[in-house]
Amino acid sequence: MSTSTLTTGLGQRLVSASTDAAAFTALPIISLARLNGSLDDRKALAAEIQDAAVNTGFMYIADHGVAQEVIDAAFDQAKQFFAQPTDKKMLVRDAESFRGFAPLKGENVDPAARGDIHEAWDMGDDAQVMKEGSNHGNVWPPADDLPDFKPTLQKTWDEIMALGKRLFPLFALALGLDEHYFDDKLRRPGHTMRVLYYPPQFGEIDARELGIGAHTDYECFTLLLQHGDTQALQVLNSAGEWVIAPPVPGTFVLNIADMLQRMSNGLFRSTVHRAINRSGVSRYSLPFFFGLDYDAEVAVIPSCVTPDRPALYEPVKAGDYVEQRLAETYIKSDPAQEVEAAA
Numbered sequence: 001m002s003t004s005t006l007t008t009g010l011g012q013r014l015v016s017a018s019t020d021a022a023a024f025t026a027l028p029i030i031s032l033a034r035l036n037g038s039l040d041d042r043k044a045l046a047a048e049i050q051d052a053a054v055n056t057g058f059m060y061i062a063d064h065g066v067a068q069e070v071i072d073a074a075f076d077q078a079k080q081f082f083a084q085p086t087d088k089k090m091l092v093r094d095a096e097s098f099r100g101f102a103p104l105k106g107e108n109v110d111p112a113a114r115g116d117i118h119e120a121w122d123m124g125d126d127a128q129v130m131k132e133g134s135n136h137g138n139v140w141p142p143a144d145d146l147p148d149f150k151p152t153l154q155k156t157w158d159e160i161m162a163l164g165k166r167l168f169p170l171f172a173l174a175l176g177l178d179e180h181y182f183d184d185k186l187r188r189p190g191h192t193m194r195v196l197y198y199p200p201q202f203g204e205i206d207a208r209e210l211g212i213g214a215h216t217d218y219e220c221f222t223l224l225l226q227h228g229d230t231q232a233l234q235v236l237n238s239a240g241e242w243v244i245a246p247p248v249p250g251t252f253v254l255n256i257a258d259m260l261q262r263m264s265n266g267l268f269r270s271t272v273h274r275a276i277n278r279s280g281v282s283r284y285s286l287p288f289f290f291g292l293d294y295d296a297e298v299a300v301i302p303s304c305v306t307p308d309r310p311a312l313y314e315p316v317k318a319g320d321y322v323e324q325r326l327a328e329t330y331i332k333s334d335p336a337q338e339v340e341a342a343a
């Protein structure tokens, strides 16, 4: 197996250079049914999440409470949005605020790559201010073109947001903290929701041109919906091999991201992943990234430090960390060339 190293925001990882992946065997499926139970139920659920966070960093969650009709409607709108001509989509864009449309190869999550083979549309909370003067608001397609896009995606945001809000106390328990630990760090948090379109890739695939290159997510955790039965997501296991994480009906993929890895002093894994769409048909996914307030300090939790395991990470401000990682990701190129590349 030929391997190479990948530099993530949290250091170097060993990865197989192959674009093929082995069939997935080991991502756990966790039911959230006990989220509505007693504190003991929630603690038992938190223990399952802790186990997955430590061992794989990726899990599926079932019984999550988000209605399938809401999810189907979001993907229906996503398809209509991406089916528009590129020049039209380029008008729905605010490159400075990372909101609205991002064209094909407009991003590059892996610095060794040449640009990701996907298109995106990004939204955040209109009330959230990353930093003084930096709130540009969401950039919606005109209602004349897609009348149902805004209400549908806003509803999807609200539903997934409500789910994520209920997961923070579980993560606090999983970290051995009080359930309310994150409450004062979530006043105007920097969450982002994206819809992604991956055109199919055929034949020999250049490892520098993937649907989304190898990366870790930057925030606390991500909830990801994969549309239909089109598989593309691959997760790096501890042996440096890629394993396929196929869509599992009725579930979200939940993965740990960098901030929780930092806070847990590396006990929780922000696992490297990527997507390659070899299915022959268009693939759509919808990740929701859950962060913290811009000003929240992300520091190693004292109970995760022992004499054998000193603190591995310096404290950072949540907003500074995400901003720096985003700036590394987005390719600042001439928009005219982006249209050409996408055409």
Ligand SMILES: O=C(O)CCC(=O)C(=O)O
Pocket: 196, 212, 217, 224, 226, 232, 233, 273, 274, 275, 285, 286, 287
């Ligand atoms: O589309 C996918 O399956 C993965 C997307 C992803 O990893 C991301 O947007 O960070």
Ligand SMILES: [Fe+2]
Pocket: 215, 216, 217, 273
């Ligand atoms: Fe990701």
